[in-house]
Amino acid sequence: MVIAIVLTVFVLTMLLVTSGRDPGIVPRNTRPPVPDTVEPGQSPPLRLPRFKEVTINGLTVKVKYCDTCMLYRPPRCSHCSICDNCVDRFDHHCPWVGQCIGLRNYRFYFMFVSSATLLCIYIFAFCWVYAIKIKNSEHTSIWGALIKTPASIALIIYSFICVWFVGGLTVFHLYLISTNQSTYENFRYRYDRTVNPYDRGIIENFKEVFWGSIPPSKNDFRAVVERESETMHRSFGGGFVNSNVEKTPSDVEMGDMKAKWDIGSGRVDQYDQTGQPMWSSWELASGLGDSNQTVDGQDRQ
Template structure:
């Protein structure tokens, strides 16, 4: 049982140690003490939010009131309430997509051992070149009877798992890398692809919802005033602006939704579709449309490989981690215990005493030589 004073000292010592997210070598932005991870371009989320919220707020402020009065039986209220719920749902999906670990593969502390065959991968020694540390740049792995090459990442010092790629923007290897999305400011990978697709498809539904509601509003004005569509738009200019805006956006997000539906049905990623073009050769990951869709929508989200809030091993003060930055980049830095410094300190002290003992005779010898010169 520790005394209260010792417990306070241990608490201070623990709080002074660095956590993983504080020395993370990627370009990610961490918030809430490492609980939330964003990409380096996190500010782009505010642009995306403005593109969603500003039109919806205009819809609520200038169109919703007319719709509620138009349908006295409650149809207008349903249109307005459904738009509120759908907008809230989209915002939640946006932050889930942007603030979730996309599937970052932890870096190795050192290059892999050439004699380590535990991964079950066979090295293609004949056809692959070697990296600076002598590790072959590619290895072969069999997936559903098809041999696939996996590459060695010299930054993360590991053989990337199948379908993994290194994002140059985030500076991380990401599992099932799809692409880096500038609109959400995050990589899209194994752990947040489902959120991303739901975000894009829900945004498409919201655009169609606003487009449909504003069209109803314009049509009702035309029938009520017995005027042309141009005159009706002059009566409700916000409706005309929103119809034009949502029509244009629908082509973008709707096309993106359709494209990702194709990728899901064929079990491809955006990176694979543009890089490998699996439609021209056999796709080793395609297991049928039903199973491909179940893999994306019905599978359990894998746990993150990283514990960003974990304390760095060792009890060293914070300042000790600022020095060997290059060693960390090469993956060779380790936690240093305070006890490890005791023996070097003693050695340094002994060396100092020996140096002082050696300098005294040299000092006398110099004085003697000066006397001879005189």
């Protein structure tokens, strides 16, 4: 009972630490960045490149510009669509924990799932030990002993089901740690055809996760939020749309809408399911949506 209680407290503690810790949120910019090639006093270009190249361990890695956060994401950073934040070394968003798993809480997440696996195995095994003791003391069958302890039956079934989930996660993340990958990178087959620039060998990869220093949070969640003037961007759809970034058709998510790409103007015209044209995000960001336009013979408001 002492071991079971200690394991349970440890599992709950790791769960709270994982869910309550800043996973590595990258603070947003209030305006688009100035390109490195712009000299002092020179006006910035009309459009920023969608990607930048950085060198990691001698290999070139592309980093992408985030329209929502208005910054070039650090290597291995991705924007979580649920939390609506860029997270450093983004692994995945865990709905059971209610938090993103990233650079600052991945260690505790693995300790949570691995300790939960040990707890399930421990409970499953000692429920059978308890049933066997009843069988030997009362000289009955194993099924007769289980009937005398219905709590053991419930715990055996529950722990058997749970161990497949947390145990599978533990084995999968052991593989990810040994190859220095994240779940996001693995699911996108990021390093199937290229060399992983972050892989330093199994021992060094494990040391990086469990013994490496955790960087401090880049956010002050107790700070007073100041109201900013919307001079460089315009609010649209709950976020900020930046019109100074190169757009490609593959970067525009349309859902069930149809998209038409105008190469000459760099504009995406959206059409709903009835065939009626809608304002594109480029037009809304650049202020063209304030006047009436005629497209394909139709007036648009």
